[in-house]
Amino acid sequence: MRTRLEITTNRGLEDLVIEELRRLAVAAGLTDFAGEHRPHGLPGWAAVAAEGPPGALEALALGLRSALHVVRPIHAFTLEGDDPLGQIQAEVAALDIPELAPEGVRFRVTSRRTGQHPFTSEDVQRVAGAGVRDRAWRAVSLKDFDVELRVDVRDARCLVGVQLTREPLARRGERPYLPHMALQANVAWALLHLARPEPAGPPRELLDPFCGSGTILLEAAARWPTVHVAGGDTSEASVAGARANLAAAGHAGEIRVGDAREADRLWADRRFDTVVSNPPFGKRIGPNMSFTQLFGELLRALTAVTTPDARVALLVYKRGAFNQALREHPAFAVRHARVIELGGLHPAILVLDRVA
Ligand SMILES: C[S@@+](CC[C@H](N)C(=O)[O-])C[C@H]1O[C@@H](n2cnc3c(N)ncnc32)[C@H](O)[C@@H]1O
Incomplete structure (x- = not known):
């Protein structure tokens, strides 16, 4: 039928x-x-x-x-x-x-x-x-x-x-820590999928340097049982929450308190082949900090902690600032870009290849 x-x-x-x-x-x-x-x-x-x-x-x-x-x-x-x-x-x-x-x-x-x-x-x-x-x-x-x-x-x-659905399918079930700013799980899935589409093999080491409650890490661990997930966030509450979420879902992972702009120091002992994240986009990124600066420092730090064949997928609300930062950090090049709708806003999913 x-x-x-x-x-x-x-x-x-x-x-x-x-x-x-x-x-x-x-x-x-x-x-x-x-x-x-x-x-x-x-x-x-x-x-x-x-x-x-x-x-x-x-x-x-x-x-x-x-x-x-x-x-x-x-x-x-x-x-x-x-x-x-x-x-x-x-x-x-x-x-x-x-x-x-x-x-x-x-x-x-x-x-x-x-x-x-x-x-x-x-x-x-x-x-x-x-x-x-x-x-x-x-x-x-x-x-x-x-x-x-x-x-x-x-x-x-x-x-x-x-x-046929009562709740949206992106509501994956109870999580001990679910803050307001948590990313929709199906958008996290899309970022991961576009970073590592089938039939390419799964990533080995995946980092979310702005991990918040860990939605991307949870989704990655559910999708690829062999991947090692790592997350960083400046907020201690988020780090504790992400740890609790991973543990409750039965996933291993390492979450550290730290600034994404200093990922090279925070993760000096690790090398990642995949980075997937949704960086902050509101006003609270710090005093005297522009988004171009934030993205520039992020890309600089990622150059130090990624493997030469790394893929980076980011959900970017400030595209102009990001493109400017990318021009100043040519180690990464855009391989895929698409605009989506999320909560009435229109961020872009940008997938970058490490090219230098
Ligand atoms: C948009 S939220 C990420 C939400 C996350 N994907 C989730 O599902 O919960 C951005 C996160 O970046 C963190 N953050 C802001 N500035 C940061 C920085 N410079 N380095 C690391 N984390 C930062 C915030 O504490 C917040 O948790």
Whole structure:
């Protein structure tokens, strides 16, 4: 049977979702895999389809490391006429949704709306909910629901589906230390993937010199069981937190308190073939410190602690400052760059090769 799914991620990472699921599907023996970037023009979405036993593609999608949510699409239609809300209610009422068939099932509707409309996403949720109840009485429960119906509107297109994920897949489970500034785990995965894409072998020694709570190190250790991970941070609380997070996940790793700009002294006893990090981007990088200076000193220190074939992947918010620093430190050259969306901001993932 052919299954089609729609999967959300951060804008700019859609191709990685398709690539990851394609690899899983082929390994699991599913056939005729197809992937589409930004179906219906939706940034942050990927559509995938494959032939296989019922439930097989869903099970693989729910294990994706690059994704946020998985949706089983049910219906897509174009809004026409002068009563779009009435049309949404009628279209939803006409749908056969197997997940809503059992007695006592509770549901909720969520909606994302992009474009100019004379109605809000709350209006869409209200009329779509009324549509479900027109057809079969099912109770709405915003918190305690069994089925989450998504009714997204993009310009004149309305897309209806059942969301199979309750929490975003990037929420990997309990961690003893989860500060506000922790990186989204699927973005950490993307940085690692772009630094060391398959089928190149896994890294041996990986450093995150601004490790914070250790998200990148946790993700690296989960992905490559043989890698040695190391992290540094100037904040003692972060270092303690990262250590606790690694220990709770059953991973070894070495975390040291120290300044990334002095990584050459901090890690004088180690050489890294891979460096992956998201440097600070807010105002608090220190008095009289410019981002060009921070990045310049980082690149200088990394030159001393990396192997000649090293790869560096960084999430950079201040691209101008970074490019200037790179011009002054030609030991590294950009091999890949892409802009992503993260929390309403648009940082770049930059992958560097050590070239000198
Ligand atoms: C954007 S956060 C990293 C978040 C981390 N990826 C996580 O998931 O928790 C940046 C981190 O850099 C640290 N930091 C700031 N300046 C630093 C410096 N000069 N050297 C090392 N760490 C620094 C901060 O304490 C903060 O933990």
